[in-house]
Amino acid sequence: MGKKNNIWVYLSLAFGGLIFAYPFLWMMSATFKPEMEIAKIGLLSANFNLENYRAVFDKIPIGRALLNSVFVSSCVTFSAVLFGSIVGYALSRLQFWGRDLILGVILFTMVIPFQITLIPMYILMVKFGWVDSYLSLIVPGMISTFGILLFRQFFLDIPQDLIDAARIDGCNDFAVLFKIFFPLSKPVIITVGILSFMASWNDVLWPLIVIRVRELMTMPQMVTIFKVGGQAEGQIGSQLAAAALLAVPIVIVYAFFQRYFIESMATTGLKN
Amino acid sequence: MNKIFDKIKSGNKTGYLMSMPYVVYFSVFVAFPLAFSFFLIFHKWNIITPMEWVGLRNFDRLFHDMQFLKSIRNTLVFLAIHIPLQISVALFFAIQLNKKIKFRGFFRALFFLPVIVSGVVITILWEQLYSYETGLLNLILTRFGFARIPWINSPEWAMPSIAIMATWKNVGLYIILFLVGLQGIPGYLYEAAEIDGAKPYQRFFHITVPALNNTMMLVVILSTIGGFSLFIEPFVMTGGGPMSSTLSAMLYIYNQAFYFGHMGYAATMGFFFAFIILIVILIQKKVVERD
Incomplete structure (x- = not known):
């Protein structure tokens, strides 16, 4: 037991946390990206904009x-x-x-x-x-x-x-x-x-x-x-x-x- | 009869008044639909034209309906992957969270996040994660030199993919339930086992697993009900395809009733699936009681 064991606990929890959190982060980032840039692993883009949200509000009474x-x-x-x-x-x-x-x-x-x-x-x-x-x-x-x-x-x-x-x-x-x-x-x-x-x-x-x-x-x-x-x-x-x-x-x-x-x-x- | 009347008269009047909302609700939204459902299964009806008595023909049709049999098979495929995956993942994280660590509340809240988010959101998100050319999962696979997987594009992978997604969505709830179960195990059991020289895996299989038996049964029951209620995920993601491989029980009922207008037949299927669920629950209960 002790410190060494705890490192594995934290590592597995952090890995699990990533699996649960990253898709949500990826989704939020994708909503601000131009369509062409969505198919990427990373979250950042130089072209963040609100076009996707504008399209939603234009098309349906959300x-x-x-x-x-x-x-x-x-x-x-x-x-x-x-x-x-x-x-x-x-x-x-x-x-x-x-x-x-x-x-x-x-x-x-x-x-x-x-x-x-x-x-x-x-x-x-x-x-x-x-x-x-x-x-x-x-x-x-x-x-x-x-x-x-x-x-x-x-x-x-x-x-x-x-x-x-x-x-x-x-x-x-x-x-x-x-x-x-x-x-x-x-x-x-x-x-x-x-x-x-x-x-x-x-x-x-x-x-x-x-x-x-x-x-x-x-x-x-x-x-x-x-x-x-x-x-x-x-x-x-x-x-x-x-x-x-x-x-x-x-x-x-x-x-x-x-x-x-x-x-x-x-x-x-x-x-x- | 008079006796009952006397009893009612001598009872607390406010009690009757206050129970009224439930009695009305039960009569209209539970008892009537139940009785009417029993009536419907012997009829052919599209709501518009008059009802037609068909006897047991709905049941006959049920057992010769390839799509219906397929929907049962699909549900079993879903459960065969979903239940073991859910139990092992939930148990693993519950055990980690049960140790004396920092940020426990943070991780607990994080794992629970998909549970509170609507299934529609999860499904739209995961359809993109699963996308063959541009999905996050295949991008990561190819980055590490693996071949792309046709997650929701092939009949073999589609239902397992939905089962993985459903596990991701629900597992947070079961982590909490297992955590509650783990906290109920007295620490001296482990200490005594350690003194007796039991190895960690022996302690796990002889103390932890038996103590969590009830929780596991609960997971099995709730997952079974979930499997037979699976609807929005295939509805949004695959429409039941490819080649009906994700046609779930509930999706098939929905299509029969609201796409084709076969009310009697849809009611018969609902009846049948409810029956299966009840039998599964009864079997689980028996197993738990025997232990």
């Missing part, structure tokens, strides 16, 4: 797509936290017949693969008239079953005395939840928030199915269509620029809150 994504993901996150906490509270702190049944149903639905419900869900959207509407992007994501379970688990450990004291002060259950439980629940709120936001922000398959008009497309969908639909005209630089525009906002948020991201996403491991 700004609108960004706003759509922010709006949809915010609604989904807000309601997943709101309803997750409400249902989680009922399932952990209130006594009523059927409670264990609901809990059992939730655990059961968690193992249902989405492949089985995808087609009927699309048909449902058609019948509701929600195709090409924000509703199809938001409403099915408004409740996170995993979120309910996380809130329930967290609320189970909050001492009953706090509830009893609040009851004496005349609080009903909603007041107990929002005034007493919420301030104590920061970690679980952050976890459910990040998980819901990431799931909604990165989803492509569902938007591809239910949204056809460009004005309502989410950012990942718009970037996908830009690439697959041929509007990028095979221009590597502008494809990468569109991808960079999709990646950068989330990477910036991640840079500040990486600990929360890692901890939240590691809890998905406990799901099974």
Whole structure:
């Protein structure tokens, strides 16, 4: 053991770090390069410019797509936290017949693969008239079953005395939840928030199915269509620029809150 | 019946009120689609014209559909490369990160970066890395005197290439899960083994690996689900080609439903793949419980 061993540890980590970081650096540098200079190993160029980004903004309403994504993901996150906490509270702190049944149903639905419900869900959207509407992007994501379970688990450990004291002060259950439980629940709120936001922000398959008009497309969908639909005209630089525009906002948020991201996403491991 | 009614009446009213959002959500977005899916698999339907009852013909078609069988084969190829690669790479870096070193948080955050970035970004980026003439990987290979590899241009390499990319994207999550597992192993086990004269590789195979059994099962389960959900990577990168070699299960369902309008048939495939996933999970669970 000792110093000599540690050198190998650092070397292997540095090598690994390079493998994970370099492609991103290469991508960022390529977005500023002229098309002819992209096929190089190195990152630098004397001809850095913004042409690739200009091409993206000229060809697709990417700004609108960004706003759509922010709006949809915010609604989904807000309601997943709101309803997750409400249902989680009922399932952990209130006594009523059927409670264990609901809990059992939730655990059961968690193992249902989405492949089985995808087609009927699309048909449902058609019948509701929600195709090409924000509703199809938001409403099915408004409740996170995993979120309910996380809130329930967290609320189970909050001492009953706090509830009893609040009851004496005349609080009903909603007041107990929002005034007493919420301030104590920061970690679980952050976890459910990040998980819901990431799931909604990165989803492509569902938007591809239910949204056809460009004005309502989410950012990942718009970037996908830009690439697959041929509007990028095979221009590597502008494809990468569109991808960079999709990646950068989330990477910036991640840079500040990486600990929360890692901890939240590691809890998905406990799901099974 | 009355008894249940009495029980409901005596229960906490707010409890029912607060559970309502889930009950409504479950009925509309889980129970109904499940039931409707079971109904659809016996029908032929393109949403526009009336439904047509076809009995078990969708299933019959399934087992004679070469493309469908190919998509299963492709998924198995993906998993055969993705799972071992993911476990070995994740375990290697988790062990390095578990040592007393500086910059641990930095490396952890770096390895995790691709996990949070959208699959669309990763795929567009890797399509360029894999490009035959101009891609970064082939540029590096030729720089060192190796021949170019037709990463996504040949049927043999295309699916393995996607599996490598998927590993690069996801491995950060599994590094963290293995790290959690490693930190749960008491240090005295290693000390005792060292006193007994166990060599490093013996300590690895007799202490580390068994202690991480559950985490490995988790990786296998999550990767299996991921394999059967593989969609955006082939959709963006190869469109399922060359020669259907990257046609994934999910991509085939998507094409059948939204390109050809075969709702009943697509639902049947979804049903079938979900069934496979559940069986795999059940087998894994059994294996874990037996240990």
